[in-house]
Amino acid sequence: MPVPLLDMQAQLQPIRDEILNAVTSVVDSGRYIMGPEVEGLESEVADYLGVKNAIGVSSGTDALLVCLMGLGIGPGDIVITTPYSFFATAGVVDRLNATPVFVDIDLKNYNMDAGKLAEWFSNASDEDRKRVKAIVPVHLYGQCCDMEAVMDIAEQHSVPVIEDAAQAIGAQCTFRGEKVSAGGMGIAGCLSFFPSKNLGGIGDGGMVVSNDDAFADKVRLLRNHGAKPKYYHAMVGGNFRLDPIQAAVLRVKLKYLDSWHEARNANAGRYNEMFSSELFVKPEVSAYTERHVYNQYVIRVPEKRDDLRKALNEEKIGCEVYYPVPFHLQECFAPLGLKKGDFPHSELAANTTLAIPVYPEITEEQQREVVNAITTFYA
Ligand SMILES: Cc1ncc(COP(=O)(O)O)c(C=O)c1O
Incomplete structure (x- = not known):
């Protein structure tokens, strides 16, 4: 599917x-x-x-x-x-x-x-x-x-x-x-x-x-x-x-935005339950957060993120890397004189995160399909 x-x-x-x-x-x-x-x-x-x-x-x-x-x-x-x-x-x-x-960023959020x-x-x-x-x-x-x-x-x-x-x-x-x-x-x-x-x-x-x-x-x-x-x-x-x-x-x-936010939250909650393996780092909700609106549901995977992405795309499961290259390593910012290693958390995030579908209308069955495909890849 x-x-x-x-x-x-x-x-x-x-x-x-x-x-x-x-x-x-x-x-x-x-x-x-x-x-x-x-x-x-x-x-x-x-x-x-x-x-x-x-x-x-x-x-x-x-x-x-x-x-x-x-x-x-x-x-x-x-x-x-x-x-x-x-x-x-x-x-x-x-x-x-x-x-x-x-x-640098806080890896928790x-x-x-x-x-x-x-x-x-x-x-x-x-x-x-x-x-x-x-x-x-x-x-x-x-x-x-x-x-x-x-x-x-x-x-x-x-x-x-x-x-x-x-x-x-x-x-x-x-x-x-x-x-x-x-x-x-x-x-x-x-x-x-x-x-x-x-x-x-x-x-x-x-x-x-x-x-x-x-x-x-x-x-x-x-x-x-x-x-x-x-x-x-x-x-x-x-x-x-x-x-x-x-x-x-x-x-x-x-007029529909709050209902969409709620659906995204419910979908995120379902993913949190479905990802039972410790292999995947799930999104963390910070203590001061009153409402997360899950524009993206982003997990961190242990290794071979780009192979996983390819495998998911082959199975027609949408996913995306937001964002693969941190600013300090972008070619256009080379004049700033920054280098690999300067912002380790951003670099780790860029190399290991993957956004998976969390849009309001996704069904539970579709979510299970996404989780199964990811879990199977690392089995
Ligand atoms: C964090 C962030 N900042 C700025 C923008 C720029 O917004 P726009 O694409 O509407 O120009 C985007 C959206 O793409 C974004 O995600």
């Missing part, structure tokens, strides 16, 4: 008419740039996450880029993140001619190790410490980073935090005694509506969320070439606008 990594059709079919009606209404409205669908989605996502501002943008990548632009980041500045994420997290730093600096962040600040020269203009923790696979620890360090050094919540819409954690959503703790958070995300559009899309009104206003301007009023530019922005067709589709899907 084939099991895809993600079954777009299974999600679409029950809501296909609603989606098509939403698209049709944008087509018929003649409002093709910004307008009520974008504003509607912004206010609904802000409510959903309990944040003051939400600004629809063209992608998760552009959400990160526009936030760094909003902080005025440029040549000579340092932005600290981890080496283990989707390329955009570090790519945007380089695009602004700033320098990405990496701290693949997110920034706050201890390593503290260590970096203790070991850095005064000059380098002053160059740090942002910290970008990533809430990878749908689970929050240890934000309390990261924010404490950031505040100690007066550095703003931009959360990369591209994979974590609706993820929640305990933060300073309260239950808070991913994206709502730093100066801003960045969401992606890439189709494979828990809330995915029918194309690219993203959002910046922020509780800081002044920063949100700046991002709103930068999203549209920095124009205020139209044709008058006090700052240089870009065209980072969210397409209203995407907004209309996302508004339909947002």
Whole structure:
């Protein structure tokens, strides 16, 4: 029985008419740039996450880029993140001619190790410490980073935090005694509506969320070439606008998001029970996690990960490696002068992790098939 990594059709079919009606209404409205669908989605996502501002943008990548632009980041500045994420997290730093600096991940949840962040600040020269203009923790696979620890360090050094919540819409954690959503703790958070995300559009899309009104206003301007009023530019922005067709589709899907999160959690729970062998390291839920949204269910396997991947693909079982090459070993970052061995946890994760299907509509039988195929490979 084939099991895809993600079954777009299974999600679409029950809501296909609603989606098509939403698209049709944008087509018929003649409002093709910004307008009520974008504003509607912004206010609904802000409510959903309990944040003051939400600004629809063209992608998760552009959400990160526009936030760094909003902080005025440029040549000579340092932005600290981890080496283990989707390329955009570090790519945007380089695009602004700033320098990405990496701290390793915690292998328990693949997110920034706050201890390593503290260590970096203790070991850095005064000059380098002053160059740090942002910290970008990533809430990878749908689970929050240890934000309390990261924010404490950031505040100690007066550095703003931009959360990369591209994979974590609706993820929640305990933060300073309260239950808070991913994206709502730093100066801003960045969401992606890439189709494979828990809330995915029918194309690219993203959002910046922020509780800081002044920063949100700046991002709103930068999203549209920095124009205020139209044709008058006090700052240089870009065209980072969210397409209203995407907004209309996302508004339909947002109504189902909690039920999809719940289904992903139930599926993750089932995998946890099915993987009885100690050979596989299952995803760990951190003590501060209030809600994991399992954008990915990622296991670590003992050896021959790439052979396993090939074997699963031959059996038509979807799986993927997120991500095979950590940033410090990417060819484009060779000028940073980093080398193998610099970030051992990221390297171990890159070599041994495998994401298996956890999408909401997967059946128990399909999950059993996935687990059997993996277990048989190592028998
Ligand atoms: C962690 C992370 N950051 C940033 C992005 C970029 O988002 P997008 O693909 O919408 O540009 C993604 C998504 O692919 C992601 O997973």
